[in-house]
Amino acid sequence: MPTKILLEGRPGVGKTTVVRRLAALLHTRDVVGFTTDEIRQGGARVGFVLETTTGHRAVLAHVDFPGAPKVGRYGVDLGVMDRLALPGLLAASAEPLPGRLVLIDELGRMELYSAAFREAVRCVFETGIDAVSTVHAHSDPFTDALKRRTDVELVVVTRANRDTLPGKLAAQLEHR
Numbered sequence: 001m002p003t004k005i006l007l008e009g010r011p012g013v014g015k016t017t018v019v020r021r022l023a024a025l026l027h028t029r030d031v032v033g034f035t036t037d038e039i040r041q042g043g044a045r046v047g048f049v050l051e052t053t054t055g056h057r058a059v060l061a062h063v064d065f066p067g068a069p070k071v072g073r074y075g076v077d078l079g080v081m082d083r084l085a086l087p088g089l090l091a092a093s094a095e096p097l098p099g100r101l102v103l104i105d106e107l108g109r110m111e112l113y114s115a116a117f118r119e120a121v122r123c124v125f126e127t128g129i130d131a132v133s134t135v136h137a138h139s140d141p142f143t144d145a146l147k148r149r150t151d152v153e154l155v156v157v158t159r160a161n162r163d164t165l166p167g168k169l170a171a172q173l174e175h176r
């Protein structure tokens with residue numbers, strides 16, 4: 001049975017750091033997916049950049065982007081989800097090769113504005129592929145349904161466990 005792990009955490013608790021460290025520890029896995037990180041300017045957060053595991057980067061959201069959609073102060077460029085985030089997820093679920101692992105950071109309000117992304121995530125969770133995804137702690141019908149799935153392990157990321165989680169998860173995912 002494939003391993004599906006959701007890493008839930010409050011904003012800024014360290015979810016992206018956990019999945020980046022995890023990816024660096026996964027020597028036997030072919031990791032496909034993306035992470036999102038904040039862009040800071042003069043100490044203030046001004047946007048978010050999306051980076052694929054293959055090294056492609058683009059600004060997903062920025063205070064200077066007009067939107068729509070807008071999430072808080074940020075205009076979101078949904079084209080970035082289509083161009084960068086989706087192809088890897090769709091390819092991985094279409095052909096769930098042995099050793100492949102999907103990494104998604106994160107299932108958050110900005111990313112979930114894309115209906116195509118939601119559909120790609122649904123495919124990943126329906127297919128027999130291992131997946132690790134970070135997820136916001138907000139209540140939301142799409143992510144609430146994923147969290148309720150009996151085949152999903154929901155792990156809450158806290159300041160107390162964020163340093164040990166990458167190693168624990170790597171051990172779980174490498175010994176297969």
Ligand SMILES: Nc1ncnc2c1ncn2[C@@H]1O[C@H](COP(=O)(O)OP(=O)(O)OP(=O)(O)O)[C@@H](O)[C@H]1O
Nearest residue numbers: 009010011012013014015016017018037038162163
């Ligand atoms: N294990 C850690 N030890 C020390 N600092 C950390 C650790 N993990 C994260 N941080 C710091 O906390 C901040 C937020 O980390 P990170 O971006 O990983 O959190 P996040 O939960 O993904 O945030 P967001 O909700 O904005 O996506 C960063 O400045 C990061 O350097």
